[in-house]
Amino acid sequence: MRPGHFSAAAVLVLAACGTRVDVPAPEADVPSRPLPQPPPSVIHLPVTLEVGAVVRKVERLVPRRQSREDEWHSLGRVPVLGTLYVKEMWERDPLEVSIAGDRVDVSTRVRYRARIAERACAPVVGCRWVQLAWCGQEGPMPSLRVGLRTRVDWKRDWRIEPRTSARPVEVGERCRLTRARVDVTDRVRSAVQGLLDSIAPQVNAEVRRAVALRPRIEDVWNTLQEPIPAGKGVYLLFRPESVAVARPSVRGTRLSTTVAVTTRPRVVVGERPPADSVPLPNFSPAVRREGGFQVTLVAELPYEAANRLLGEALVGKEYAFRGRRVRVREVHLYPVGDRLALRVKVGGDARGTLYFVGTPRFDPAGQTVTVPDLDFSVETRSVLGRTAAWLLQERLRDQVRGAARFAVGSRVVEIRDDVNTAMNRDLGRSVRLSGRVESLHPLGVAVTRRGIAALVEAEGEARVDIRIR
Secondary structure: OOHHHHHHHHHHHHHHHOEEEOOOOOOOOOOOOOOOOOOOEEEEEEEEEEOHHHHHHHHOOOOOEEEEEEEEEEEEEEOOOEEEEEEEEEEEOOOEEEEEOOEEEEEEEEEEEEEEEEEEEEOOOEEEEEEEEEEOOOOOOOEEEEEEEEEEEEOOOOOEEEEEEEOOOEEOOOOEEOOOOEEHHHHHHHHHHHHHHHOHHHHHHHHHHHOOOHHHHHHHHHHHOOOEEEEOOEEEEOOEEEEEEOOOEEEOOEEEEEEEEEEOOEEEEOOOOOOOOOOOOOEEOOOOOOOOEEEEEEEEEEHHHHHHHHHHHHOOOEEEEOOEEEEEEEEEEEEEOOEEEEEEEEEEOEEEEEEEEEOOEEEOOOOEEEOOOOEEOHHHHHHHHHHOHHHOOHHHHHHHHHHOEEEOHHHHHHHHHHHHHHOOEEEEOOEEEEEEEEEEEEEEEEEOOOEEEEEEEEEEEEEEEEOOO
16 A cells, blocks of 8 residues: 555544543632531420429428417516416418519418416415416417528529528517517517528529429520431531520419520531530520521532533433534533533544533522533633534523533432421430421522532421420
8 A cells, every 4th residue: 555545544434433522620729618407496395383382391390280288388487477378379371482583482471379377376375377468368369471492593504593591471460469468479470580591501402493493494405515416317407506594484383484595506427426515504594586597408419419410411412513523422410619510521533531610500490500600611612622622602501501400309308308397306304305497598508518509598496305203
């Protein structure tokens, strides 16, 4: 064969093999932005503290009656009259409790009677008792009301400082034995009040135990830091941040308050995340009523699944441009910072690899993730401009762009249902979490190392009920 004929054949062979396209990959070391932080959510914990139990315990500490009527007891010397003696008794009604603001009052009505006498002695006759005065022996006994007043001060570090002191005495008809110069009312008041004062430290201890918020809230706080299984491979994290306590309200012997825990919930898809270990912080005295429950739902499409869908739409397709043909042999989607890169291997009249780059967007109407600006990478345009400009066709770009469309609506609904299930359960023997996602709002799309994440904000209400046993 002559040299000229050989050169022509070589050109034909090379043409049959197609133009070699060597396009460098887009820069891959661009850091991606972290997922956006969800807005703060408020979980309300209604807490009811039963103070009546304090009264039942104090009731056992205070005698119901005291009688010294079996014999005469010395009152001491009284001017002019000399030494006087008394027989007396008192009895009380059951203790009563009332609450007003930060004040707990324990009181009782006391009834009493007394006799006053002197001992008269004479030669030959001897000694005898001479009654000088009495009260409460006939008809209703005189009475008075005594008690204790405890003020409860909740410190922001959860310490409780009850301060118990005597209540002002309410006296009905006084029992003054004028002839004997004795005020029986003051004697009874001092005796009963002395008993009440002696048990004030125990009252403080019982009040402190009855209205202790920290152990109850701490249990809930620690529980809210545990991942809650919401479905297969789906976990709800509350991530509590701060606590507020409302001013207590009162109904009967029940003291009620609302504890508001501010959280930043998120849904984790994948392996079970570790629990948080943030200690219970000091509380704020004001409760946020607004905010509700908000959580970012992440409907993540792994790259493996996205590549399978792209392969079904593109691999094997052949495109003709100005008499030349190119066939898609392989596609691979991967992250480049906050954008997506699509590597497309082609054969035919052009052999090699092309790259497309774009930013994913969430389409709320179709509940899909698209890449509306997916286009040839800068590197691809540069190489094709020198070697295969005929490939820089909008039709090829549009075909690739149209294939990069991923439905995530069913996954969003599935995760929402999982969250609703997770938000209605017992968190312990005496703690019940209840709530519901009521609306969904698209936030956007995030590119992660594992896949494409459609972000949807779920809004609703959540509360935790503590059952006191």
